[in-house]
Amino acid sequence: MKGTPVSSNDRNLKVHTLGPTGTNCEAAAHHYLQQRNYKQGGVVLYDTLESAVDGVMADPHDSVLLGCVVYPKLNEIVFRNLKSMSLHECFMMPTHHMVLAGRDRIPVRKVLSHPAPVGLIEDRGYDIRLVTSNAAAAVECAAGGADACITTDVAAEANDLKLIEDFGPVHMGFSIHVPHGTTL
Structure with missing residues (x-):
């Protein structure tokens, strides 16, 4: 109650x-x-x-x-x-806010994403590679594994990624x- x-x-x-x-x-x-x-x-x-x-x-x-x-x-x-x-x-x-975030590379070509939120970007022509979680996408992106990733705002900030687009919670x-x- x-x-x-x-x-x-x-x-x-x-x-x-x-x-x-x-x-x-x-x-x-x-x-x-x-x-x-x-x-x-x-x-x-x-x-x-x-x-x-x-x-x-x-x-x-x-x-x-x-x-x-x-x-x-x-x-x-x-x-x-x-x-x-x-x-x-x-x-x-x-x-958390779901975001497209990346390193300094522009234009974005290769993007990491967990399978669940991939629909946020699948119609944009990116080379999308699937990973095990949103936070894993941020870690791998920050290590140079891609230009950008779909992740949470928390994971993007923790990995010093730059916000490209905020899809909100x-x-x-x-x-x-x-x-x-x-x-x-």
Whole structure:
């Protein structure tokens, strides 16, 4: 109920999700812990959500998986793991600003992007290369892997990339998957 204070939860819950730091999944994981008042919780980041599943199952009593509803293979994660975990809940929140950012090269020819937001630029004639996350796109772009990338404003700033275009935040759904036998 709105206005009802949330009681403190001293459980050490780990939210396993997509990294590296600067992803929308990382922001959603911190939001999830804060909204549920987990004082001892933490966020564990992985290169892919598929790898995060293994992390959850290694410590199933104190772990959950957080996914993004637009993650390209979320359906496979759900159905391949039905015997060990289930979808527990979903919530909505705005993402970081999604941006096209790059190094000093102009014109932009090669762009890195996670498969989910590639639709923001796929009709522009860029040579698009897919990577594992929005934040990974920023890291690789900054290292010289492309002229630009689709990433979050947080990851762009952390990697000293220049803003080319700001698409704004996206109202996004995030899913929480819980190992069987775990109660939240």
